[in-house]
Amino acid sequence: MTDTTKSIHGEWSSRFAFILAATGSAVGLGNIWKFPYITGENGGGAFVLVYLLCVLAIGIPIMIAEIMMGRRGRQSPINTMTTLAEEAQVDSRWHYLGWMGVAAGFLILSYYSVVAGWALSYVVKAFFGGFSGGDAEEIKSLFDGLVASPVQLVFWHSVFMLATMMIVRRGVSGGLEKAVRFLMPALFVILLLLVGYAMTTGFYQQGLDFMFEADFSEIDANAILTAMGHAFFTLSLGMGAIMVYGSYLPRHISIAKTAIYIAGADTIVALLAGIAIFPIVFANGLEPGAGPGLIFQTLPIAFGNMSGGWLFGFLFFVLLVFAALSSSISLIEPAVAWLVENKGMDRHSACIWSGLVTWLLGVAVAFSFNIWSDITLFDKSIFDLLDYLTANLMLPLGGLCIALFAGWMMKRQHTLQELEMPEQQYGVWKFLICYIAPAAVFLVFLHVVGII
Ligand code: PFF
Numbered sequence: 001m002t003d004t005t006k007s008i009h010g011e012w013s014s015r016f017a018f019i020l021a022a023t024g025s026a027v028g029l030g031n032i033w034k035f036p037y038i039t040g041e042n043g044g045g046a047f048v049l050v051y052l053l054c055v056l057a058i059g060i061p062i063m064i065a066e067i068m069m070g071r072r073g074r075q076s077p078i079n080t081m082t083t084l085a086e087e088a089q090v091d092s093r094w095h096y097l098g099w100m101g102v103a104a105g106f107l108i109l110s111y112y113s114v115v116a117g118w119a120l121s122y123v124v125k126a127f128f129g130g131f132s133g134g135d136a137e138e139i140k141s142l143f144d145g146l147v148a149s150p151v152q153l154v155f156w157h158s159v160f161m162l163a164t165m166m167i168v169r170r171g172v173s174g175g176l177e178k179a180v181r182f183l184m185p186a187l188f189v190i191l192l193l194l195v196g197y198a199m200t201t202g203f204y205q206q207g208l209d210f211m212f213e214a215d216f217s218e219i220d221a222n223a224i225l226t227a228m229g230h231a232f233f234t235l236s237l238g239m240g241a242i243m244v245y246g247s248y249l250p251r252h253i254s255i256a257k258t259a260i261y262i263a264g265a266d267t268i269v270a271l272l273a274g275i276a277i278f279p280i281v282f283a284n285g286l287e288p289g290a291g292p293g294l295i296f297q298t299l300p301i302a303f304g305n306m307s308g309g310w311l312f313g314f315l316f317f318v319l320l321v322f323a324a325l326s327s328s329i330s331l332i333e334p335a336v337a338w339l340v341e342n343k344g345m346d347r348h349s350a351c352i353w354s355g356l357v358t359w360l361l362g363v364a365v366a367f368s369f370n371i372w373s374d375i376t377l378f379d380k381s382i383f384d385l386l387d388y389l390t391a392n393l394m395l396p397l398g399g400l401c402i403a404l405f406a407g408w409m410m411k412r413q414h415t416l417q418e419l420e421m422p423e424q425q426y427g428v429w430k431f432l433i434c435y436i437a438p439a440a441v442f443l444v445f446l447h448v449v450g451i452i
Contacts, residue, residue, distance in 0.1 A: 007074045007247045008341070015253045022067075022236075022245050022262050024180040024326030027187075029115055030234040031270040032320055033295050036277045038226055040288030043218025044210040047227055048274070050219065054231035055263055058440050061432035062237050062399045063259040065406035068418045070246025071255070076337035077101050077240030080247060081405075090409045097401045101240030102335045104394040106354070108239075109331040110361035111386050113164065116324035117156030117366075118296060119317050121146055126313030131304035136284040136297070139304065143296045153366035160321075161362065164328040165355035168336055169347055180326050184265075187319040191269065193312060194276035197302045207278030210288065211271075221447045228444050229392035234266055238395035238402065241330040244337055255419055256429065276302075292383075332358065400441040407434035 012018040039047055072087075073080025078098030085094040125131065131139065146152055198204055232238040246255075273295075280298045281288050290297060303313030332354055339350035368375065368382035377385055406415065407430065419426060 011248050011250055015250075015258065018245065018249050018253070019258055019261060020180045020184070021326070021330075022242060022258070023184060023265050024323070025236045025241055025245065025330035026234060026262055026266040026327070027184065027269050028323045028327030029112060029119075029320070030230070030327070031266060032191075032273045032323065033115060033119075033292070035230065035234065035270040036274045037290070037292055037294035038230060039211065039274055040278075040281070040290065040294055042223040042226060043215065044288070045212050045214040046216045046219045047223055048211055048271075049214045050224055050227040051230055052267070054228045054440070055235065055267055057432060058228065058399065058437045059231045059235045059237060060259055060263050061429055061437050062232075062403055063235055063242060063263060064256050064419070064429055065402050065433055066237060066240075066242040067246035067249065067255045067259060068415060069402070069406060069410075070240075070243035071249045071251070072414065072418050073243075074247045076247075076341050077243045077334045078338050079341055080243060084405070084410065087414065088409045088411055094401075094405060094409070097398060097405070098240060098334070098338075100394060100398055100401075101238070101243075102338060104239040104390050104398065105241065105331045105334055106358050106361065107386050107394070108233075108390045109164075109328055109358045111365045111383055112324065112328055112331065113160045113358065113362045114153060114157045114365045114369075114383070115292070116160045116321060116328065117153060117158075118143075118146060119320045119324060120156045120160055121152060122296065122300070123314060123317040123321060126300070126303060126310055126317055129310050131300040131313055132310060134300060134304040136286055136301055139300045140293075140297050142300070143293045146296075147293070147369040150367055150370050153369060154363055157362045157366050158359065160324070160328070161355055161359045163325060164332065165351045167325060168329050168332055168355075169351045171347065180322075183319060183322045183326070186315075187323055188269065188272075190312065190316050190319060191272040191276060194299065194302060194316070195272060197306055198276045198279035201279045201283035203279040203282040206282045207275065207280075210278050210282070211274050221444075221450075225392050225396075225444050225448045228441065229396055232395035232399050233391045234270060235263055236327065236330060238398035239331075240334040240398075243402075244334045245330060247337075252420070254421075256421055256425065396441050396445070400438055403433050403437040403441070407438070 012021065069084060070080060073083045075083065076098065078095055081095040081098040082092060085092050125142065130142065198207060236242050277295060277298050278288060280302050284301055286298060299316065300313065303309035306312065335354045336347065336350045339345045339354065340347060364372070365383050365386065373381060375382060380388060416426060419429070421429065
């Protein structure tokens, strides 16, 4: 691989542009919608601690590996894996890892888009003062009414998918690169405002205690798996999203520093979301384990009871939708890049086909909240099943393979050349990627199936 090899899909304009796009991919519904509700379901503090440990010891080293592999391969994850396997002179079947990533991207986006659709419908509700003066009960029935309606869910899911595909069609550094530049800081400011509101509820300390006092009796094998899976989900790891973004990264940019920055920003947003939400949960006698509807049943209470709340509510959900969009485009990008490279499609047709498949799957997810709610497999609805399969199994498995490939298959001179790290830091990364990350994922898997 020479210094001049570039991706055929284009390149980020700068390191900052890459950081924005990758942070945009990482920060999304996972931080604001999912992190608080799974923390609530899994008892709080101990879960948060396990999640933070996973981000540090598994997430960051794997993110470095994914960016590095993407930049070296310079193509869609499937073709990147083929190229890298050839270069390392190992079995070409490693490229199936790319396929699993494409599949995971489709599956995640199908339910991600339905949830983003909830946020879209809340933009309208907030704008028309739908939360004003609402108590916990009214706000809950608002949410229950939404998910009970297949027509509304499919409508909003369709709007979100359309928006996603229109952005992806314009290519990586089109409008979104610019939009993310001010949307991310704006989201951060509104979260701070919500934390401010949470402080006035009288239950702020209780919320903090719930999030940061670790009681390990609350946690079992499945909670640990969920925490680990979420570390992958929230950092967009294990399926090639960050790899494909890495393939558009110019050379001579410090990958390690960039990865730490992205993971740091992502973690701060998730923690802020939790700190804002739990005091509101306790102040209104709600259940922290209320499930996927948690933010939709709590934050509107805050918006409905603060002055100017309709405006803040409106802005918050608009920003949440944008955060979701900057993630959804990265979920579909590996598939689109592959269709362009291998099937000779232009970006336009690649977007139509991949968008259509995801949309259809998403319709099934939307129905799983209402007319198909009694269709279950392993005791899980279609939504729950897709979430479990992707976040808890496919992403960690993908991450495990990425760690094994980067740590054990790639030649030292190649990883060193790509990472350009001082010897000592390289040693730390190598240790984490060769031993700690794979062992941790493997042990958690064994623990869940009951072998240890
Ligand atoms: N990281 C995104 C979030 O936290 O919302 C979701 C996601 C995006 C997961 C891209 C996986 C991915 F490849």
